[in-house]
Amino acid sequence: MLSYIRTAMRDTKDRGASAVEYGLMVAAIAAVIVGIVFGLGGIVQSVFTETCDEISQSAAVNGNCAGAPAPAPAP
Secondary structure, three states, X not given: OHHHHHHXXXXXXOOOXXXXXXXXXXXXXXHHHHHHHHHXXXXXXXXXXXXXXXXXXXXXXXXXXXXXXXXXXXX
């Protein structure tokens, strides 16, 4: 009977992940996501800055300033 209990206790050890292991996996996934967001954030910001600059230059060439109403068409 004692050997059966020992065998049963030995078989139940390390049967699956514990909450600590799941927590480590979640932390690793979150770190990867944060790294990707920071890495792509600069690229996305530069694209929007370039787009805004192009729009501002186009408005200056056409005579329209940002925020100012467009001139009325000539009759």
